Amino acid sequence: MNNQCNPMQQLRKHFSIYVEASKTTPTRAGKEPKDVWVVSGVLDGLVDFIYQLGARKYKGKFSLYDDPSIAILNHLKENGRKSMSEVKKEQQVRDAEKSQKFTLYAQSNAAKSIERFETAKAAVENIPFGQPILVDHYSASRHRAAINKSNVNMRKSIEHDDKSSYWSRRARTKEIKSTGEYSLNYIANRIKECSSKLRKYKRWSEAAEKLGDHDEVIRCSDLIAIQTDQLSYWKEEMHSQYGDKKDNSSRIVAGKTEILYRGTWYPVKRVNTKTITISNWLRVENATWLVQKEKVEGVRNVGGLNE
Template sequence: MTLKQAQALLHQHGLTVTESMTTPKRAHKPPRPVWLVSGRLDPFRALLYDLGGRTRYSGRNTFSFWDDPTIDIAEGIEEQGEATLEAQVALKDERSAERAERYSQRAQTKRQQRDQAYHRSHAAVAGIEPGQPVLVGHHSETHHRRALERSHRAMGQSVQADRAATRLSEKAAGSQAQVQKRQSKAYLGNRLRDAEAKKRQAERDLAQFPDHPTYLLNLQDAEAAIAHWSQELDSAGVLTPDDMAKGDFIRFIGRWYEVVRVNPKSVTITRWLDIEGWTYRVPYSEIQAHKPKAEAKAEAQTEGEGPPQG
C-alpha cells in the first residue's frame, strides 16, 4: 500500500495524520518530529493503542506517534475494520481496570517504602533513651546528632511515601468508579441524549452540505450510538412515560417529589429545592425509585400527611 492510498483510506474513515514538532520544556532539548492522528478516533482507539499511539501529551482527541503511522493505520483498518460501540465501551472498561491495577500496585509499593522508612527512623535512635537530650561537649554528641538526623530524614521519607500511597489509592478507586459509573442509568441516559444531539447536528450539517463525507460519518455514528444506548437503557429497566402518571412520586437525589407532568423524555416535579411553586424536569434515566399515586396516598394516610418517607 502506498502512502497516497493509505491517506485516501484514512480520509474515507474520517482520520487525519498531521506532521508536527514537539515543543520541549527544557531549553537544551531540541524539538523532534511527531505525527498527530485526529478526527474520528473512537472506532480505532484499540488499533491506535496497539500501534504505539499515546494520548498522554496530546489529549484524548489526538494520538501522537514518533514515526509516520499512516500506512500502519490503513493496513490495520483493512485487517480489523471499525470497532463496534460495544467494543469501544469494553475497551474503556478494560483500560480503566488496568489503570486501577497499576495504581493499586504502585500504592502497595509506596506503603512498603513507608513501613521500611518508619522502621529505619526508629532503628536510628534505638540505642538512645527516649527524651535523652544531646550532651553538648560529650564524646557522644556527634553520634547523637547524626542519629537524630537519620531518624528525622527517614521519618520524612515515611510521611512522603504514605502521602503518595494515599494519592495512588484514591486514583485507583477513581478508575474503578469509572467502570461502575458507566453502568449506571444516569450515565446511559446522558450518552443517549448526547447521541441524539449529535444526530441533530449532523442532520443540520447535511442539510447545508449534502453528501459531505464527514457529516455522513457523524450521522452514521450517531444513529449507531442511539441504537446502542437505547438498548442498554431498556436492559437496565429505565422507567418510561407509560409507567408514570400525574400525582405519582419519584425519588431523585435522595428525596421524594410529586410528579405534576409526564413528558416524553422526563417528568416534571414540584417543590424543587423544597421551594413552593418551583418545578424541575427529571430525565427517566435519573429516577431512583417510583411510587404510584395510590401507594403514596396510602402511605401518607398511614404515616401522616406529607410525601413518602425514606
C-alpha cells in the same frame, strides 16, 4: 508523493481523519529532529488500532515515525470502526487491570511507609524524651546521628504514605470506571449530546446531497454512523441501569423505594398526588423535602437494587 497524498486525502475527505507530516522538537543540544506523522480528527473506534501501529499520544494527538495513512485506510475499509460497546468493554477490562496494579503500588508504598516509621522510631528509642545533646560529651556525635537518622526515615515514611494515598485514589477511580456504571445525569447528557450531533450531521448530509458533493456525503455518513452507534449505546445504558423513566410514578412506594433526585438517592416518606416527600434531605435525618414527580430521575428498592 501522489501515492502518499491520496490515502491522506481520502482519510480527510471521507472519515474526518487528519494525517500530517511533522518533525520532533529535541531539547538536547546537537540532536537532529526526526520526521514524524501526526494523526488527529475523528478517531472513534480506531484508538486501539493506532496504538498497535506504534503510536504515542501527546496533547490529544497521536504521533508515529512511519506514515500510517495506508494502514488506517485499509483497516477502515476492511474492518470499519469498533462499536461503542466493544470500546467500552475493552476499556473496562483495562481499567480493572490498572486498578489491581495501582492497588499493588499502594500496598507496596504503605509497607515501605510502615518500615521507615519503625526505623525512625527505633533510631531514637534509647534517647529519653526531651534529652538535649550533651555538647563536648562523647555521646554527642551518636545523639546527632540518631536524630538525623530518625528525621530522614520519618520524612521518607511520610513520602511513601502520600504515594500510597495517591495510588489508592487512582485504584479506586479505575475500579469505579471498570464497573461501567454512570450517573443518570451523565448518561442523559451523553444522549442529549449524541442526539444534537446526529441532527447536525443529517442536516449537513442533506445539504451535501443537494450540492452534489459526493465526498462530503460519505464523510457525513461516517459521522452519522458513529453518532447513531453511540446514541444506541447510551440509551441501552440508561435502560439497563435506570429502567424506563415513564413508569417511575407507579413504582414509587413510601418506605419501600428510594428516588434519584439531582444525582442523589433519597428515601420516600410519602407519595402525594403531584409530589413526593423525601427524607434525609441535606443528609439531615429528620429533614424532608417535596419533589415534583416529573423531576424524579430514577427509582430503586430500598437497599440499592433497581426494580
